[in-house]
Amino acid sequence: MIWNKLSxxxxxxLRDAVRDKRAMKLAFLPPVYMVVFFALGIGLAIHFQNPEERDIELAVAGQDEALTAWLVENRISIKEAPSDPYAAIEAGELDYALVLASEPVPPGSKEPRTATLVYNASNQKVHGAVGEVRSLLYRYNAVEAAVNILARGLSPKLVNPIAVREANVASEQQMGGLILGGVPLLLLMCAMMGSVGFAADMTAGERERKSLESLLLNPVPSFVLIVGKWLAAVALTLAVISLCQLLLFIALYFLPFNEIGLRVSVGLYAMVGIFVALVPVAFIAAALQLALGILSRSFKDAQTYMGFLIILPMVPFFVIVTNPGLYESWHLWVPLLGHQTVLKNLLLGEAIPLMAYPAFWLSALPVSALALWLAARQIRRAKVIYG
Structure with missing residues (x-):
């Protein structure tokens, strides 16, 4: 009989939630917006980091044939700078410029030739091009120094006694983690906020419509009533998570990560693992939302209080971002904290701890049960029923 009542x-x-078109839009549109904005942001980042697609046109003031020839050889278009490049950049008429010495330095002079790279650092779109020009200037400076040392019959090792080399042992998939760092937060936000509108309508909304009292007149225990509402909220949250994962999978498949030397390959196994890891988060989110909805005076108050739940996944996200190497086995037993590391590992195709999924489920069930028990105790109070 209990199972029949629960069903x-x-x-x-579930039928009431599907009929509420406004709540359906409130639940299923935010994942679409978040994934679209994520894809646009990643696409712009790839565009600005790809030097092959960047057409750099450098305004040069002054004369230095050797330096300008070096820049042209490295695919930098040279144009003549205005008479006052500093004023032009301050006024926004020019993005950046290279100001050379007004008078050429004679060969063999002990005074170095000056080259000033002028730009406005508050203009975000110039940093990629300015960084590339700066790198070329440093390389030209090293080559010129080596040539001058050789002309005097000395070894270039006198100037550069240490040959610095870099060896990056990270795979292309691991380098993709630099871009995918915010994806776990996006997934957790979808899981935490997927049933806000539904949970508010099941509790505070029913009280405003005066239907909660008639619902409580049925011979159904309070805990069974709350668990039935919770199961409906969990089912809707899982539907929102599935939509978010599907859109994210499509976005990661079509984004051109290979243009910047990265490989992001999120397969079906990873997506299934992510879904299983997010199910306990849906349990906690739905239980907390129902508990807050029972204690809220109105539907708007319930939505306001539930909106603060979005802070919960942000706290462990900033903890991981500020301490990237921080990981302890007990993190898996803290809801939302261990999810950050496990979801990132799944996205990067890395191994996850064996106790990850048992820890997620075993830590989520007590929290969910406590929140549901508190909601069941409050639902039959006269203050809750009649406001």
Missing amino acids: AVWRKE
């Missing part, structure tokens, strides 16, 4: 409550709440 009846679940079907009733």
Whole structure:
């Protein structure tokens, strides 16, 4: 009989939620927006980091044939700078310029030739091009110094006694983690906020419509009533998570990560693992939302209080970002904290701890049960029913 009553409550709440078009839009549109903005941001980052697609046109003031020839050889277009490049850059008429010495330095002079790279650092779109020009200037300076040392019959090692080399042992998939660092936060936000509108309508909304009292007149225990509402909220949250994962999978498949030397390959195994890891988060989110909805005076108050739940996944995200090497085995037992590391490893195709999924489920069930027990105790109070 209990299972029949639980199933009846679940079907009733699920039917009411599907009929509420406004709540459906509130639940399923935010994942679309978040994934679209994520894809646009990543696409712009790839565009600005890809030197092959960047057409750099450098305004040069002054004369230095050797330096300008070096820049042209490295695919830099040279044009004549205005009479006052500093004023032009301050006024926004010019993005950046290279100001050379007004008078050429004679060969063999002990005074170095000056080259000033002028730009406005507050203009975000110039940093990629300015960084590339700066790198070329440093390389030209090293080559010129080596040539001058050789002309005097000395070894270039006198100027550069240490040959610095870099060896990056990270794979292309691991380098993709630099871009995918915010994806776990996006997934957790979808899981935490997927059923906000539904949970508010199941609790505070029913009280405003005066239907909560008639619902409590049925011979159904309070805990069964709350669990039925919770199961409906969990089912809707999992639907939102599935939509978010599907859109994210499509975005990662079509984004041109290979243009900047990265490989991001998120397969079906990773997506299934991510979904299983997010199910306990949906349990906690739905239980907390129902508990807050029972204690809220109105539907708007319930939505306001539930909106603060979005802070919960942000706290562990900033902890991981500020301490990238921080990981302890007990993190898996803290809801939302261990998810950050495990979701990132799944996206990068790396191994995850064996106790990850048991820890997620075993830590989520007590929190969910406590929140549901508190909601069940409050739902039959006269203050809650009649406001």
